[in-house]
Amino acid sequence: MTAPLPPLLIGLVGNPNCGKSALFNALTGLRQKVANYPGATVDRRTGSLKNADNIQLIDLPGTYSLKSRSPDEEVTCRVLEGRMEGEERPDAIVCVVDATNLAQHIRFALELKSLGLPMVVALNMMDLARREGIDIDVAMLGEKLGIPVVETVAVRGAGMVAFNDFVRGARSTLVANVPQKEDEQDRTSLQRRAIKIANEVTIAEGFEHRATRILDRILLHKIIGPIILFATLFVMFQAVYAWAETPMDLIEEGAAYLQGLVASGVTIPWLNSLLSDGIIAGVGSVLVFLPQIIILFAFILILEASGYMARAAFLMDRLMSKVGLNGRAFIPLLSSFACAIPGIMAARTISNPRDRLTTILIAPLMTCSARLPVYTLIIGAFIPDETLAGGVGQQGLVLFILYLIGIVSALIIAFVLKRTLTKGANMPLIMELPKYQLPNLKHLLLGLYERVGIFIKRAGKIILLAMMILWVLSIFPGAPQGATQPDIYYSIAGLIGRGLAVIFEPIGFNWEISIAMVPGLAAREVAVAALGTVYSLQGSEEAVSAGLQGMLNGAWSLPTALSFLAWYVYAPMCLPTFAVAKRETNSRKWAWFMAIYLFALAYAAAFVTYRIALYATGA
Amino acid sequence: MTTVHLGDMKPGASGIVSEITVGDTAESIVVAERLREMGFGEGLSLEVRHDSLFGRDPMAVKVGGMLVALRRKEARQILVSIKTEKAA
Numbered sequence: 001m002t003a004p005l006p007p008l009l010i011g012l013v014g015n016p017n018c019g020k021s022a023l024f025n026a027l028t029g030l031r032q033k034v035a036n037y038p039g040a041t042v043d044r045r046t047g048s049l050k051n052a053d054n055i056q057l058i059d060l061p062g063t064y065s066l067k068s069r070s071p072d073e074e075v076t077c078r079v080l081e082g083r084m085e086g087e088e089r090p091d092a093i094v095c096v097v098d099a100t101n102l103a104q105h106i107r108f109a110l111e112l113k114s115l116g117l118p119m120v121v122a123l124n125m126m127d128l129a130r131r132e133g134i135d136i137d138v139a140m141l142g143e144k145l146g147i148p149v150v151e152t153v154a155v156r157g158a159g160m161v162a163f164n165d166f167v168r169g170a171r172s173t174l175v176a177n178v179p180q181k182e183d184e185q186d187r188t189s190l191q192r193r194a195i196k197i198a199n200e201v202t203i204a205e206g207f208e209h210r211a212t213r214i215l216d217r218i219l220l221h222k223i224i225g226p227i228i229l230f231a232t233l234f235v236m237f238q239a240v241y242a243w244a245e246t247p248m249d250l251i252e253e254g255a256a257y258l259q260g261l262v263a264s265g266v267t268i269p270w271l272n273s274l275l276s277d278g279i280i281a282g283v284g285s286v287l288v289f290l291p292q293i294i295i296l297f298a299f300i301l302i303l304e305a306s307g308y309m310a311r312a313a314f315l316m317d318r319l320m321s322k323v324g325l326n327g328r329a330f331i332p333l334l335s336s337f338a339c340a341i342p343g344i345m346a347a348r349t350i351s352n353p354r355d356r357l358t359t360i361l362i363a364p365l366m367t368c369s370a371r372l373p374v375y376t377l378i379i380g381a382f383i384p385d386e387t388l389a390g391g392v393g394q395q396g397l398v399l400f401i402l403y404l405i406g407i408v409s410a411l412i413i414a415f416v417l418k419r420t421l422t423k424g425a426n427m428p429l430i431m432e433l434p435k436y437q438l439p440n441l442k443h444l445l446l447g448l449y450e451r452v453g454i455f456i457k458r459a460g461k462i463i464l465l466a467m468m469i470l471w472v473l474s475i476f477p478g479a480p481q482g483a484t485q486p487d488i489y490y491s492i493a494g495l496i497g498r499g500l501a502v503i504f505e506p507i508g509f510n511w512e513i514s515i516a517m518v519p520g521l522a523a524r525e526v527a528v529a530a531l532g533t534v535y536s537l538q539g540s541e542e543a544v545s546a547g548l549q550g551m552l553n554g555a556w557s558l559p560t561a562l563s564f565l566a567w568y569v570y571a572p573m574c575l576p577t578f579a580v581a582k583r584e585t586n587s588r589k590w591a592w593f594m595a596i597y598l599f600a601l602a603y604a605a606a607f608v609t610y611r612i613a614l615y616a617t618g619a
Numbered sequence: 620m621t622t623v624h625l626g627d628m629k630p631g632a633s634g635i636v637s638e639i640t641v642g643d644t645a646e647s648i649v650v651a652e653r654l655r656e657m658g659f660g661e662g663l664s665l666e667v668r669h670d671s672l673f674g675r676d677p678m679a680v681k682v683g684g685m686l687v688a689l690r691r692k693e694a695r696q697i698l699v700s701i702k703t704e705k706a707a
Contacts, residue, residue, distance in 0.1 A: 098684075104658035208681075222671055313688075321690075428653075429677055
């Protein structure tokens with residue numbers, strides 16, 4: 001037995017789109033841990049190298065240079081320079097370089113030499129380079145750079161073994177290998193030198209990535225491009241409905257089966273009610289939306305991994321520039337369709353502080369996955385499941401319209417903000433359009449696993465707790481003698497609900513909805529769970545078996561349902577979003593501003609919707 | 620050989636980057652730095668690939684091995700030597 005080697009921390013650095021994260025995933029797999037940097041919300045990804053547990057890798061946010069321009073890039077620079085509080089400076093760095101973009105990527109490698117850290121260049125995407133006919137003299141490249149160079153193929157495991165062995169075998173030499181600084185440090189000189197080196201070591205220039213060229217001819221086409229983008233988003237929202245149907249039915253049946261088990265197995269009435277009405281009805285009514293959330297996240301992850309997301313930003317730039325933002329803001333906004341929290345955090349890649357603030361403020365208007373339970377519940381209960389001309393489902397269409405209202409509202413708000421509170425010059429768009437890649441299934445599943453895990457944890461913790469508290473408030477005190485209303489009407493929750501109903505009455509919300517609004521402040525989907533609990537507690541056995549949708553259909557008028565939808569397009573019923581906005585803007589004031597303007601909009605929209613619907617239905 | 624601004628080139632036009640210019644504003648210095656970081660460098664070949672329907676803005680430019688999106692305003696800071704006639 002040899003004594004264990006001392007721990008080694010290796011930083012993974014590189015330009016965005018160089019395949020750095022894929023490399024990290026391939027090297028660490030499920031051993032990776034995601035956390036936050038202290039004081040910053042940038043994901044801190046670390047993981048141990050396979051069969052070498054005392055070697056830790058840290059995946060630093062992609063950046064084009066050591067001169068940071070966004071909060072995201074700032075983290076990379078600070079960690080590398082050892083200025084990040086609470087974070088160890090890496091013992092060595094691996095600079096990931098895309099072999100197909102050699103001339104442009106090795107400039108950064110040259111710049112990194114100034115750090116005085118031991119360094120290795122991972123020449124990534126070598127398989128792609130070979131397929132494109134690019135031939136590089138790897139030994140000569142290492143010589144010219146004055147840094148050891150290893151070839152890697154991140155998306156496949158094969159090159160990984162070599163890399164793994166290299167890092168482990170070379171750890172003693174690696175740590176000793178501090179490269180010499182370049183003589184001239186200014187950007188232009190470094191770039192000149194990089195281009196010169198690239199020319200010298202490139203044996204064959206190869207031909208261009210054909211798939212990218214052909215795909216871009218279609219996807220970035222002036223007319224066809226935007227149509228495809230719109231169609232892609234439309235298909236995405238239709239799929240959320242169509243593909244999730246079967247698994248959702250299964251989850252519902254599962255919940256009903258559990259309730260059945262509880263009904264026959266648990267004889268203590270209050271425990272029976274807590275388990276059945278409180279926990280299973282509450283948590284079940286949220287978990288049932290898991291299939292839809294998985295589908296939505298899968299779409300967004302595929303769009304990101306394939307390289308299409310940057311194209312979407314390109315196509316949207318013209319429109320975004322009209323409201324004073326640039327196409328880059330479209331990416332955090334699209335992520336916000338899954339959840340505003342990663343969306344707000346993704347705004348970190350926007351370098352201009354005013355543009356970033358504007359993007360953060362409008363991100364909650366993008367229809368996040370937590371609204372899906374609300375929308376699908378109401379749509380399912382009130383919009384007939386009919387197929388319109390062209391095979392388009394009517395329910396899916398309504399959902400798409402709700403998404404559209406959110407987007408249009410966001411653009412209008414951005415337009416107003418950029419002319420008032422966040423006034424400033426229009427910022428340039430300079431953005432790399434990465435090569436198209438077939439998303440790697442393993443990495444996709446890893447990403448899904450991470451995001452779905454967050455959703456389930458939320459369902460497990462916040463929702464479970466909220467539901468149990470609500471259940472307690474809903475059954476105490478019991479109904480008085482000769483009560484004409486269901487028990488819950490006389491409970492503490494009922495009292496609160498009836499009190500709040502004064503505020504919500506003008507927009508058509510009854511006291512049951514008003515109750516659901518209180519725990520619903522914590523998260524949007526909680527409202528659905530709360531409605532599940534409230535109606536389940538007051539309903540007869542038959543009504544309960546008809547499901548929540550059936551009950552709502554009987555209890556609400558159409559104007560109330562539409563008003564409820566309008567409220568949820570705008571209302572910031574999500575405490576975590578509020579917390580993240582506060583942290584990311586570093587300002588309580590802006591977080592409050594966000595909450596207040598959204599509530600005001602929600603109330604106004606619900607009011608108008610309710611009144612128009614009342615008038616239209618002749619009531 | 621003539622020299623034109625990248626901002627004035629149309630899709631299909633190509634050439635060699637001859638200079639990244641800097642105006643007298645602080646903003647143009649930042650833009651020039653950013654352009655260099657994104658791969659625009661003297662001596663690299665360049666081809667305009669796409670632009671958009673309205674105002675022909677933004678544009679997508681192949682420079683070296685990279686495809687970069689930028690707006691025409693910033694693209695005017697890049698000077699390109701061209702051989703073909705059709706670009707100007």
